[in-house]
Amino acid sequence: MSGARGLPQRRILDTRFGQGQAFVAAWQAWKDDPQGPRILHYVAIAEQAPHGQELPQPHAWYGLLPGVHRLVFEGGHVLLTLCIGDTERMLRQLDFHADAVLLHGDAPIHLKALARCCRRGTGIEVRDPAAGMRQALEGHGFVLQETDDAALRGEFAPAWQPRGPRPAPAAVAGRCIVVGAGLAGAAAAASMARRGWSVQVLEAGPAPACGASGLPAGVLVPHSSPDDNLLSRLSRDGARATLQQAQALLVAGQDFELSGVLEHRLDGPPSQPPPSPAAAVWNRPADPGQKRLAALDAQAAADWHQQAAWIRPARLVQAWLAQPGIALQCGAGVGRLRRDASGWTALAADGRVLAAGEVVIVAAAVGSALLVDGLTLQPVRGQVTWALHDGPLALPPFPVNGDGSFIPAVPTQAGPAWVCGASFERGATDLQPREADQQENIDRLRRLLPSVSAQMEPASRPLQAWVGIRCASNDRRPLVGPVGEGGHDGLWLSTAMGSRGLTFAALAGELIAARIHGEPLPLARNLARALSPDRRKNRPGTRASAGE
Missing domain, CATH: 3.40.50.150 (Vaccinia Virus protein VP39)
Structure with missing residues (x-):
């Protein structure tokens, strides 16, 4: 064998x-x-x-x-x-x-x-x-x-013609265009490059991860639900995929930390014991010691996610884009995609040719709707509050989430910083920080971790703000897969990650690469179908602008 x-x-x-x-x-x-x-x-x-x-x-x-x-x-x-x-x-x-x-x-x-x-x-x-x-x-x-x-x-070697779909000719590595250099685009580029493709990444902004993927730090934690619903199963697959990439490509303690995450369920009932040791790895009731480290009451409803981490998304984007076979062009906004007999061409708004290839993967967040007909996406504004700290603050040694999230110590060039938030406003695209959102984040932190909030209020270090625009689909699940029947046109989508880009980007990149090459999928077939762009409520047109 x-x-x-x-x-x-x-x-x-x-x-x-x-x-x-x-x-x-x-x-x-x-x-x-x-x-x-x-x-x-x-x-x-x-x-x-x-x-x-x-x-x-x-x-x-x-x-x-x-x-x-x-x-x-x-x-x-x-x-x-x-x-x-x-x-x-x-x-x-x-x-x-x-x-x-x-x-x-x-x-x-x-x-x-x-x-x-x-x-x-x-x-x-x-x-x-x-x-x-x-x-x-x-x-x-x-x-x-x-x-x-x-x-x-x-x-x-059956003597008859087998029923059901037969394999298409194996994809031959060639040229691939990726539109967008955030988490989704960088992950897709890395997955294709590992399979031998020459990948041209086109980014409209001045640098990679200049949109929502530029978040100072984010929490990677699987969703949990009493009935182990679709999102819970998808997020476990996604968390595993991202953690494997982070451990292979990033520096622990600087770019990420597999610290575990405490979930403080403010209005939740007491947690139920996990059904098996394997399930406990993902989610189990927090023990008294973990609650004590977060200065929570012993009776607080809290869960412990062992396989969870904080990550600096931009570092992961940079590591993916540094893989052999990938070329990045910034300031390269794509105005239109054109398809002809030889494949796809990405054109700027003024008609200049930016790149050409046999396959194009659109990972441009809300901008994806400008390139793919019939695609409905929703912008979601998020503001994060952060501040440097070097004093004797008694902070938990791990992130805490629930009503928002709190990351206690993210390394920066100026020293460690705490990060909390983020706000969530559908339909808004304003990138200017708002004082009201800063106060909302602090109020949520007060509910999530009262003792931590009390230490922040008299702190002399000024509060900072970061604002980004996330992208969501109508049913809040990512859109990952081919545009049109079976991907035969060579146009693919990886977008609408919402507030879970860290969870889904790596999994999405591998899913697209697997579909293109006829490989085993990185998750169960029914879960892959749940991400398909042609599912109800999110069905785009059959192709982007066809050749003229």
């Missing part, structure tokens, strides 16, 4: 992960083969989460609840998609065609669902085949040969 020489990527499907021995072997084979694929995709199914301490990089194997999880290794070039749950159900959540299948004959499997994950020529290896396994596989289109080691090997 080693990598195929000369291919841009290889996709292996393993129907029983166990403790990951086959994955580790495939990973090692990839490392040993300097001419192997650029990216190794390993998709594995496990009925129960594996024990991370028995696997490489044990710190990465946390919070593995039932569902689909993406774990990233080797700088994004070895991607494990780990599906935890019933085998047939997990197979139905997959949306790719494997190059090779590893099947364990002593485990029951739904062969029709397995065949849907294969294309003509997909190789298969059956270890320890059970009685009747060969006949069953041949009845579903596999051609097999026996081997000396009591395994079956062969390929998917």
